[in-house]
Amino acid sequence: MREIVGAHNLNRQVSEALREAIHTGELRPGELYSVSRLAERMGVSRTPVREALLGLVDTGLVRVERNRGFRVVRRDPRHIAEVFHLRLLLEVPATRLAARHPAPDLLDALRGELAEMRRAADDRDEARFMRHDRAFHDLILASGGNALLTSTVAGLRDTITTVGASTVDQTRSLTDIAAEHAPILDALAAGDETAAASAMRHHVAHTGELLLAQAAAENDAPVSPADTALIREGPHQATILPI
CATH class of the missing domain: 1.20.120.530 (GntR ligand-binding domain-like)
Structure with missing residues (x-):
């Protein structure tokens, strides 16, 4: 997953990086990911990662699993x-x-x-x-x-x-x-x-x-x-x- 460089449009950068990782299969369908783990991989704080993932929930790309993290949804x-x-x-x-x-x-x-x-x-x-x-x-x-x-x-x-x-x-x-x-x-x-x-x-x-x-x-x-x-x-x- 590409590391985020600079704070300009940080939320957008994080969202695009996550979407790209799902798109390419780097984040695998069916796998569970924690906010902290993803934030560490991208070199950013947890807040923009959490907000980006919640936005991806609305698109159907991921779903929330309470107290566990976010799971990439398998395609239908x-x-x-x-x-x-x-x-x-x-x-x-x-x-x-x-x-x-x-x-x-x-x-x-x-x-x-x-x-x-x-x-x-x-x-x-x-x-x-x-x-x-x-x-x-x-x-x-x-x-x-x-x-x-x-x-x-x-x-x-x-x-x-x-x-x-x-x-x-x-x-x-x-x-x-x-x-x-x-x-x-x-x-x-x-x-x-x-x-x-x-x-x-x-x-x-x-x-x-x-x-x-x-x-x-x-x-x-x-x-x-x-x-x-x-x-x-x-x-x-x-x-x-x-x-």
């Missing part, structure tokens, strides 16, 4: 499956629609975001990478002119990010993730609706299945066939939604 595989099922229902047809008449400025913007993702991957800067990853998806969604669609998918992504679920450096690298976006862009540039929808479906479903497997492992249980089916049996033909 079913919740992950349901989120990615919804993402597939929304993003796959939106990508097919975007490929129908891809505007040159959309393609230029997507190329820029993918280039930035690759640079961030080379720098191993996950936070910067994820900003451009999100922007790539948002551009495709927004191209249909439906702001509610874009914000809905953003909310679905946030529910996964909030609970600290990530595949980065656990089952794939940032470079691997960037590579999954290239076929989406290529198909959009070619105006190939079927290939674009298929590439988006592969990317989103692959992410969902990896996170599902990680969550199941955290819970010391096999992946539920029903949860896997919810992701795998998403929209294969990608019917166009009215956007």
Whole structure:
């Protein structure tokens, strides 16, 4: 866990460090941690650590165990499956629609975001990478002119990010993730609706299945066939939604 340097925005620094440690798996799901132990590791007093942990309780990342400490909550595989099922229902047809008449400025913007993702991957800067990853998806969604669609998918992504679920450096690298976006862009540039929808479906479903497997492992249980089916049996033909 990274040590806190300086007192500027101390509470925020501590909260971000704890969230990052949960996100990367340094603070393991199911494990119990004391405020004093975490404060010592970060080189700060107990007060900002306690306040940050109480804030994370509200997000569902940790829970309080009276007179014992804070336990990192195990992620719920079913919740992950349901989120990615919804993402597939929304993003796959939106990508097919975007490929129908891809505007040159959309393609230029997507190329820029993918280039930035690759640079961030080379720098191993996950936070910067994820900003451009999100922007790539948002551009495709927004191209249909439906702001509610874009914000809905953003909310679905946030529910996964909030609970600290990530595949980065656990089952794939940032470079691997960037590579999954290239076929989406290529198909959009070619105006190939079927290939674009298929590439988006592969990317989103692959992410969902990896996170599902990680969550199941955290819970010391096999992946539920029903949860896997919810992701795998998403929209294969990608019917166009009215956007």
